[in-house]
Amino acid sequence: MLLNTITTPSAEQQSELDSTLRELLQTKSLSYTTKAFEVICDIQNYTNNLLHLKDHYRYDLYLLTVTWIQTPLCNVPDSVQKDFNRLYLRVLLPYMTNKVKFSSKSYATQPICIASVEKGGTKDSNGGNQASLHNHGIIAARGLVSGKLKSLSESNLKHTLIRYCHSTLTNRRLKEAVTLLNFISSIQIKKVTNFQSQVSYPFKQLGQFSKYVSKFPDQIDWSHITPASRAKRLQQTETTNAVSM
Numbered sequence: 001m002l003l004n005t006i007t008t009p010s011a012e013q014q015s016e017l018d019s020t021l022r023e024l025l026q027t028k029s030l031s032y033t034t035k036a037f038e039v040i041c042d043i044q045n046y047t048n049n050l051l052h053l054k055d056h057y058r059y060d061l062y063l064l065t066v067t068w069i070q071t072p073l074c075n076v077p078d079s080v081q082k083d084f085n086r087l088y089l090r091v092l093l094p095y096m097t098n099k100v101k102f103s104s105k106s107y108a109t110q111p112i113c114i115a116s117v118e119k120g121g122t123k124d125s126n127g128g129n130q131a132s133l134h135n136h137g138i139i140a141a142r143g144l145v146s147g148k149l150k151s152l153s154e155s156n157l158k159h160t161l162i163r164y165c166h167s168t169l170t171n172r173r174l175k176e177a178v179t180l181l182n183f184i185s186s187i188q189i190k191k192v193t194n195f196q197s198q199v200s201y202p203f204k205q206l207g208q209f210s211k212y213v214s215k216f217p218d219q220i221d222w223s224h225i226t227p228a229s230r231a232k233r234l235q236q237t238e239t240t241n242a243v244s245m
Contacts, residue, residue: 039210046114047199049220053112053140054195057225060146061192063201064115064137067130067185074131074183077117081212083180084135088113088216091177092187095164096145100173111141112220117212118205130185136202137214139189149189157187 053059066084073079094100096111115137141149154160158181165177192198206213 039213040206043114043203043206043213046215046220047138050112050114050138050140050199051195053220053225057142059112059140059142060150061195061199062139062141062149063188063190063192063198064113064135064139065186065188066135066137068134069183069185070129070131071183074133077133077209077212080117080131080133080135081214083183084115084117085214086176087180087184088115088214090173091161091165091181093216094168095161096139096141096148098144100169111139111145113137113139113214113216114202115214116202116206117209118202119208138192138199138202150191152189155186155188157189158184161187 050059050061054061066087068074068080068083073083093102093110102110115135118134118136120132139149152160162178162181165174165181169177
């Protein structure tokens with residue numbers, strides 16, 4: 001099933017979209033505003049897809065926040081987005097799935113993520129050495145991946161991920177991952193309990209940072225996402241395989 005249409009947003013979401021568009025029209029060129037509006041519509045479509053995953057495919061949603069240690073590059077949105085992409089693909093995704101290599105066959109068990117860059121507004125947990133730019137995102141997951149995220153109790157996953165890298169990755173992958181984690185101030189993952197407010201939270205400053213949105217995968221391939229009933233059997237198979245390893 002493909003969701004190519006944009007459903008009607010909630011009153012709260014519509015208010016945020018209107019505010020963002022007013023800001024764009026007042027401060028940006030028409031070409032920039034047009035492009036940003038396309039991004040806003042794309043984000044709205046993606047969040048609608050997240051709701052569909054939650055309601056019809058039994059995915060759980062999680063709010064992801066990544067903050068960075070203050071360095072000159074951490075003040076550059078393009079650099080922050082690229083580092084986030086590397087963090088997700090090289091560290092977070094392998095950690096969540098217990099896999100280092102991925103193929104189309106494993107698509108159905110992989111989480112789905114959309115994230116953006118934001119400035120300010122987070123509590124400095126690093127003694128004044130935390131960069132203003134940071135990342136917020138939504139992760140959609142089910143099965144063993146969701147179970148793993150639900151069980152997380154630490155407020156900062158940085159040290160957990162460093163231990164994971166040392167125990168699982170080798171050589172160049174390990175060096176790249178640890179180097180990247182050394183520039184991170186904190187990593188937080190919390191289960192979404194209020195869809196309307198929390199799913200739109202990562203995109204509060206979309207008018208300013210519309211160029212810096214990351215999606216994994218770029219488009220949801222619904223043909224690879226199993227129905228809820230089959231997903232339950234798939235989870236049981238995953239659990240059996242994990243126990244036998």
